[in-house]
Amino acid sequence: xxxxxxxxxxxxxxENNLLPILLKECRTIDSARNELRWLRERxxxxxxxxxxKAGWRSRLRSMCRMRSRGYPLQYILGDQPFGDxxxxxxxxxxxxxxxxxxxxxxxxxxxxxxxxxxxxxxxSPNQARPLRVIDLCTGTGCIPxxxxxxxxxxxxxxxxxxxxxSPTALDLARENLEHNLQLGQLAPRAGTDIHFYRADVLxxxxxxxxxxxxxxxxxxxxxxxxxxxxxxxxxxxCDLLIxxxxxxxxxxxxxxxxxxxxxxxxxxxALVPPYLGSGMEDCMPEDIFYHRILTLALKLKAKLTVxxxxxxxxxxxxxxxxxxxxxxxxxxxxxxxxxxREQDLxxxxxxxxxxxRGVIIRTLR
Amino acid sequence: MLSRLRWRTLSPTxxxxxxxxxxxxxxxxxxxxxxxxxxxxxxSISYLKGTGxxxxxxxxxxxxxxxxxxxxxxxxxxxxxxxxxxxxKIARSLxxxxxxxxxxxxxxxxxIKAAAAKKKKASKMKKTRRKYRELAExxxxxxxxxxxxxxxxxxxxxxxxxxxxxxxxxxxGGEAKxxxxxxxxx
Numbered sequence: 001x002x003x004x005x006x007x008x009x010x011x012x013x014x015e016n017n018l019l020p021i022l023l024k025e026c027r028t029i030d031s032a033r034n035e036l037r038w039l040r041e042r043x044x045x046x047x048x049x050x051x052x053k054a055g056w057r058s059r060l061r062s063m064c065r066m067r068s069r070g071y072p073l074q075y076i077l078g079d080q081p082f083g084d085x086x087x088x089x090x091x092x093x094x095x096x097x098x099x100x101x102x103x104x105x106x107x108x109x110x111x112x113x114x115x116x117x118x119x120x121x122x123x124s125p126n127q128a129r130p131l132r133v134i135d136l137c138t139g140t141g142c143i144p145x146x147x148x149x150x151x152x153x154x155x156x157x158x159x160x161x162x163x164x165x166s167p168t169a170l171d172l173a174r175e176n177l178e179h180n181l182q183l184g185q186l187a188p189r190a191g192t193d194i195h196f197y198r199a200d201v202l203x204x205x206x207x208x209x210x211x212x213x214x215x216x217x218x219x220x221x222x223x224x225x226x227x228x229x230x231x232x233x234x235x236x237x238c239d240l241l242i243x244x245x246x247x248x249x250x251x252x253x254x255x256x257x258x259x260x261x262x263x264x265x266x267x268x269x270a271l272v273p274p275y276l277g278s279g280m281e282d283c284m285p286e287d288i289f290y291h292r293i294l295t296l297a298l299k300l301k302a303k304l305t306v307x308x309x310x311x312x313x314x315x316x317x318x319x320x321x322x323x324x325x326x327x328x329x330x331x332x333x334x335x336x337x338x339x340x341r342e343q344d345l346x347x348x349x350x351x352x353x354x355x356x357r358g359v360i361i362r363t364l365r
Numbered sequence: 366m367l368s369r370l371r372w373r374t375l376s377p378t379x380x381x382x383x384x385x386x387x388x389x390x391x392x393x394x395x396x397x398x399x400x401x402x403x404x405x406x407x408x409s410i411s412y413l414k415g416t417g418x419x420x421x422x423x424x425x426x427x428x429x430x431x432x433x434x435x436x437x438x439x440x441x442x443x444x445x446x447x448x449x450x451x452x453x454k455i456a457r458s459l460x461x462x463x464x465x466x467x468x469x470x471x472x473x474x475x476x477i478k479a480a481a482a483k484k485k486k487a488s489k490m491k492k493t494r495r496k497y498r499e500l501a502e503x504x505x506x507x508x509x510x511x512x513x514x515x516x517x518x519x520x521x522x523x524x525x526x527x528x529x530x531x532x533x534x535x536x537x538g539g540e541a542k543x544x545x546x547x548x549x550x551x
Binding site for chain 1: 410411412413419420421422423424425426427428444446447448449450451
């Protein structure tokens with residue numbers, strides 16, 4: 001980490017004596033200024049609403065001290081905007097990232113395009129069942145909630161399922177659903193359209209304390225039914241399978257590419273896939289979730305699959321993995337890395353070479 | 366006593382029209398010209414998330430939005446809130462204002478608003494100055510000012526109405542009798 005110039009620290013000190021403390025974590029005076037403003041707003045608001053002896057100044061000071069130790073701003077403030085939603089954040093659950101927001105918007109756009117195209121071709125049958133969306137490793141529930149907000153005006157019936165292994169995350173996801181309903185950011189029907197279930201996507205634990213994703217889906221959606229029998233003429237029962245699974249490798253977690261604040265305060269469960277040992281020889285240890293999810297997508301015959309990956313290398317590996325897995329299947333599909341065009345990258349604020357990428361898989365009919 | 370009763374019964378009818386505390390009449394404000402509509406094709410929005418790896422590895426709090434208006438070259442950067450969507454909205458309205466100011470000059474929405482605010486401030490300052498000038502004059506005159514005050518009280522006493530009657534009594538004390546008498550006379 002580059003040293004902060006002494007002149008910058010002096011400048012910050014002159015402006016506000018809390019700025020140098022924040023500078024330790026924020027590294028630039030601009031972002032320190034912003035964070036100080038947001039923290040101050042919250043401190044003032046809290047001291048007005050919650051009666052306590054401490055004034056907002058001392059509250060702000062302790063907030064800044066926490067922040068300087070690397071404690072995430074979102075955990076201090078307790079929420080993070082995600083699209084037009086306000087997602088509550090708490091220790092033990094991954095904080096939603098702006099990149100995930102971009103993938104969610106893109107997924108919603110594609111689902112709408114797909115539905116429009118479908119309706120043009122054959123007007124009658126598609127309205128028979130609701131639009132079905134499954135989000136794996138949902139965390140705060142940000143993806144299902146934003147998808148509902150985006151798709152609600154265009155679809156009569158929606159059925160969105162969020163899946164996670166962590167009970168803490170599921171509690172928070174349900175709380176977020178309630179919170180955004182109260183804020184009026186979600187339509188009232190979201191309460192019945194969105195469900196969160198506990199299941200293990202990897203399905204590797206032996207003691208059956210957590211159901212595997214297949215058994216969970218079979219109990220919750222009996223009409224998804226024949227998951228294991230892949231009959232070619234069976235109609236697809238899932239429109240969108242989306243996931244932001246843990247994708248950081250053990251080395252990347254330790255070698256400094258993962259920020260200190262993330263490493264220390266965000267749950268490792270949501271960041272680094274567990275090491276399974278043997279049985280997954282055909283992919284790298286950090287890609288095991290993709291292997292499982294792609295297999296599941298083929299079983300469900302998901303019309304659209306959107307996966308968040310760590311970087312373009314990982315995204316390319318996932319595309320290759322999909323080709324290997326899909327070659328055995330009869331259906332045709334197209335996998336691509338998104339964003340890959342210069343325009344898409346710039347529009348969504350992605351770095352040209354570094355940073356997160358998504359994989360979008362469309363099943364062709 | 367009787368007079369007080371009568372005043373009280375009368376008071377609802379007297380208080381019926383909304384009473385203004387201000388002497389200046391309320392003039393409806395002139396409608397501002399409509400906001401300029403910025404064509405989406407003319408702008409390019411970029412989300413400045415900074416460089417380097419994003420995603421799970423880093424937790425960025427930067428949500429700055431930058432809008433460039435291509436025809437005029439105006440650049441607006443906004444990081445007022447933590448929400449990108451919100452920042453984009455704010456940046457858009459700021460951009461519309463800036464572009465309009467460039468196009469229309471003094472007849473733009475912003476310029477009209479600024480002019481109105483300036484006028485308001487000027488008139489307020491004028492009033493303040495007048496007040497302090499009068500106060501200063503009053504101090505110079507000294508005893509004469511006190512007499513004036515008495516006069517004011519009497520004038521006000523004649524106009525005492527409705528619910529304020531009681532208050533007036535407690536304030537003015539001895540002089541309240543005169544008001545009672547005038548009440549009987551009515």
